[in-house]
Amino acid sequence: MLDRTILEVNHFNSDAITKVQHCEKGSAMSSRSIPDEGRPARSGGPHPGVLALVSLGIFLASLFTSAILTGGQTFVSPFAPSGQVAAFFQQNVAAMRVGGMLQFGSAVPLGIYAATVYARQLRLGVRVPGPAISFFGGVSAAIFLMLSGSVTWLLSRPEITSDITLTHALAFLAFITGGVGFVVGIGLLVAGMAVPALILGFMPRWLAWTGLVIAALSELSFLSMAIEPLQFVLPIGRFGGLLWLVAAGFLLPRNRAAANQEPRGHAPGTSQMRGPSRTTT
Numbered sequence: 001m002l003d004r005t006i007l008e009v010n011h012f013n014s015d016a017i018t019k020v021q022h023c024e025k026g027s028a029m030s031s032r033s034i035p036d037e038g039r040p041a042r043s044g045g046p047h048p049g050v051l052a053l054v055s056l057g058i059f060l061a062s063l064f065t066s067a068i069l070t071g072g073q074t075f076v077s078p079f080a081p082s083g084q085v086a087a088f089f090q091q092n093v094a095a096m097r098v099g100g101m102l103q104f105g106s107a108v109p110l111g112i113y114a115a116t117v118y119a120r121q122l123r124l125g126v127r128v129p130g131p132a133i134s135f136f137g138g139v140s141a142a143i144f145l146m147l148s149g150s151v152t153w154l155l156s157r158p159e160i161t162s163d164i165t166l167t168h169a170l171a172f173l174a175f176i177t178g179g180v181g182f183v184v185g186i187g188l189l190v191a192g193m194a195v196p197a198l199i200l201g202f203m204p205r206w207l208a209w210t211g212l213v214i215a216a217l218s219e220l221s222f223l224s225m226a227i228e229p230l231q232f233v234l235p236i237g238r239f240g241g242l243l244w245l246v247a248a249g250f251l252l253p254r255n256r257a258a259a260n261q262e263p264r265g266h267a268p269g270t271s272q273m274r275g276p277s278r279t280t281t
Contacts, residue, residue, distance in 0.1 A: 051112055053246055065099060069092065186242070187221075
């Protein structure tokens with residue numbers, strides 16, 4: 001009887017010790033999972049403004065390099081006669097090769113920009129389709145730009161440009177991917193950032209409205225596939241969109257606390273919407 005009592009006491013003590021150990025482990029894990037409130041929160045990822053600058057810089061370098069290597073010759077329109085299109089690419093091999101390479105390279109930071117902005121918008125509490133739309137648009141624009149750069153590089157190959165019909169077809173493909181495809185994607189990227197920024201006041205209202213105008217014109221650029229006079233919207237969407245992304249990348253807050261500390265012009269009544277725990281649904 002005494003032995004049984006001793007065994008029960010020992011079993012009770014071991015259970016109590018085990019529970020205490022579990023409690024201590026749980027407390028330690030909880031204390032490690034709680035961030036240090038005194039330490040500034042990291043935004044994570046590269047700076048979107050810098051990414052947009054790099055993408056714009058490489059893209060402009062492709063244009064300037066091509067202009068220098070062609071001796072200032074105007075880039076041939078794919079709507080020109082087939083013989084003229086083929087002759088242009090046959091005479092400017094180096095310009096097409098370097099220009100296509102740089103155009104391809106400019107798409108990489110643009111794709112990273114889209115992913116970074118998507119994560120930052122979620123961190124800011126944006127729970128509307130805007131972040132997903134901007135991410136889809138940015139990735140689409142980057143892919144179309146890569147495809148256009150690849151096709152432009154192909155047009156530097158003499159074995160391809162010797163075939164006039166194939167050369168003309170590739171020139172149209174480079175135009176449609178680097179023109180309409182790229183600009184429509186940029187428009188979606190800009191729109192997905194500008195609408196939440198306008199509603200929640202993440203950037204100046206004039207910049208958000210400018211982004212909406214650029215986005216609208218960019219989306220209308222697909223009409224230029226059938227209505228050639230509307231091709232004037234392509235450079236507006238291309239260069240205006242990239243410049244807007246640079247400005248927005250530097251002004252978009254890193255986190256919700258930064259957004260609350262940097263009041264900007266926004267619509268009446270939105271100031272009550274911007275508490276630290278606010279999420280847009």
